[in-house]
Each structure stands twice: as C-alpha cells, then as structure tokens.
Amino acid sequence: xxxxxxxxxxxxxxxxxxxxxxxxxxxxxxxxxxxxxxxxxxxxxxxxxxxxxxxxxxxxxxxxxxxxxxxxxxxxxxxxxxxxxxxxxxxxxxxxxxxxxxxxxxxxxxxxx
Amino acid sequence: xxxxxxxxxxxxxxxxxxxxxxxxxxxxxxxxxxxxxxxxxxxxxxxxxxxxxxxxxxxxxxxxxxxxxxxxxxxxxxxxxxxxxxxxxxxxxxxxxxxxxxxxxxxxxxxxxxx
Numbered sequence: 095x096x097x098x099x100x101x102x103x104x105x106x107x108x109x110x111x112x113x114x115x116x117x118x119x120x121x122x123x124x125x126x127x128x129x130x131x132x133x134x135x136x137x138x139x140x141x142x143x144x145x146x147x148x149x150x151x152x153x154x155x156x157x158x159x160x161x162x163x164x165x166x167x168x169x170x171x172x173x174x175x176x177x178x179x180x181x182x183x184x185x186x187x188x189x190x191x192x193x194x195x196x197x198x199x200x201x202x203x204x205x206x207x
Numbered sequence: 208x209x210x211x212x213x214x215x216x217x218x219x220x221x222x223x224x225x226x227x228x229x230x231x232x233x234x235x236x237x238x239x240x241x242x243x244x245x246x247x248x249x250x251x252x253x254x255x256x257x258x259x260x261x262x263x264x265x266x267x268x269x270x271x272x273x274x275x276x277x278x279x280x281x282x283x284x285x286x287x288x289x290x291x292x293x294x295x296x297x298x299x300x301x302x303x304x305x306x307x308x309x310x311x312x313x314x315x316x317x318x319x320x321x322x
Contacts, residue, residue: 126308137211137298137313138250145308183250193304194240194263195311197250 102181104202113171115201117184122165124186128195129158129169133180141169141182171203179205209233211314213299219320225287228317231280232301240311241274241284242298250298256282257304289321 107113119127125146130138144151144158144167151158157170167184181202185195212231220226232239240255254264259276267274271290276282286293296318300311 128310130313135315137300137315140310140312143308143310187308189308193308194252194255199249 102200102202104204106204106206107174109174109176109205109207111174113174113178113203113205115169115171115182115203117167117169117198117201119165119167119184119186119198120196121186121188122162124188124196126187126189127158127160127167128185128187129156129167130183130185130197131178131180132183132200138183174203174205176205176207179203211299211301211312213297213314213317215317216315217318217320219322220289221322222290223288224321225285226289226293226319226321228284228297228299228319230282230284230299230314232282232299233312234280236301236303236312237279238302238304238311239276239282240300240302241282242300242313244296244298244316253284289319291321294319294321 128143129141131141132138142153142156142158144160149160155172159168171178181200183200184198187195211233214229238257241253242250243253244250253266254274255262256276272286274284296316298313298316300313302311303309
C-alpha cells in the first residue's frame with residue numbers, strides 16, 4: 095500500500111500572541127532537556143536547555159517549563175513573530191548513559207501576520 | 208563564529224553512484240554526529256565520534272553506509288552504492304562532550320536525492 099508521510103502537530107497563532115509548544119518525553123530518568131528550532135532548509139538550532147534540578151528557565155522571549163511528575167516539557171514564546179515560524183523539537187538526554195539526545199517528532203509553528 | 212559546515216548543500220545523483228557528504232565541526236568540539244532526517248522517520252542518529260573515534264554506529268542502516276573522521280576538523284559520510292530510499296536530508300552536528308550535558312550544534316544539512 096501507499097506509505098503515509100509523517101504529519102507533524104501544527105500550532106497556528108497570530109503575530110503578537112504567546113505560543114506554547116508541548117512535548118512529552120519518554121524516559122523518567124532523563125535529566126537534561128533541549129529545545130531546538132528548525133527553519134525550512136536549515137538545520138536544528140539550539141534555543142534553550144534545562145536541567146532536571148530546575149522546573150523553569152527563561153531566555154529572551156522564551157521560557158521552558160519542566161514537569162517531571164508527568165514527563166512533560168513546554169516551550170513558551172512570548173509575542174510570537176513571523177520569524178518564529180518553524181518546526182520545534184524537544185530532546186531529552188540521560189546523563190550517565192550515552193549522553194545522546196533522543197529527539198521528539200516536532201511541532202510545526204505557523205505565525206500569521 | 209563559524210558553525211558546523213556541510214557540503215554539498217544539495218546532491219542529485221543516479222542510483223548506484225557513490226555519494227560523499229562532508230562536514231567540518233565547530234573548532235574545539237570533540238564530538239561529531241551524523242543524522243538523517245525524513246518525513247517518515249524524523250531525525251535519526253546514524254553514527255557519532257568522540258575525539259575522532261567512532262563510538263556507536265548502530266544507526267547506520269547497512270554496509271553501504273560508512274563514515275570516517277580522519278582528524279578533528281573533518282568527517283565524511285559515504286554511501287556506496289546509493290539507492291533511491293537513501294534520499295533524505297543528512298545533518299552533521301558537533302558538541303563539547305559527549306560525556307557532558309552540552310547541546311549539539313547542527314549544520315544546515317545536505318539534501319540528497321537519488322534518482
């Protein structure tokens with residue numbers, strides 16, 4: 095039969111709104127987490143990271159929240175701009191293991207002017 | 208600052224041909240990773256090196272794929288012979304580590320099309 099391509103979850107927002115992108119990670123022992131942004135035709139770009147001894151970390155217009163109880167990570171983008179349109183990936187790493195990140199499947203963010 | 212540099216950016220070739228992808232990691236980074244990205248499978252780790260030594264190549268799909276890192280500033284990923292199912296975007300990434308919590312930095316990839 096015909097193979098079906100992967101359809102990424104999509105979040106559409108208006109310019110100026112706040113965006114929240116969610117990620118469920120798989121390993122409760124993971125203790126380091128990274129968010130990447132991938133624009134069309136480019137490689138994933140590091141945005142922000144957080145270690146498991148924290149539950150919140152802020153950067154410039156971005157905030158990452160970590161809820162270890164339910165294995166959930168979120169990326170909040172304030173005052174979303176058209177340049178924020180991209181696919182966003184979360185990655186989890188287990189320290190003391192291979193230190194190789196496990197990437198999520200990604201969420202497509204579309205910002206409408 | 209120069210990031211990870213990959214070449215070529217695009218490659219179109221006929222099946223059966225040898226394909227060589229190249230990567231220059233960020234200076235001072237001692238870990239290098241090769242990934243493949245497709246819509247069906249997302250981002251897959253193929254192989255990674257630490258201090259120029261291959262550590263884990265379990266992600267390499269088959270013997271047609273090989274990777275080398277002759278020195279700290281250069282790596283190649285080779286496919287011989289190439290097949291249409293190898294069509295994908297191939298990324299190289301580097302990091303400080305791997306035995307530390309440091310993010311990987313990616314190049315802009317090589318978009319490979321095998322006809």
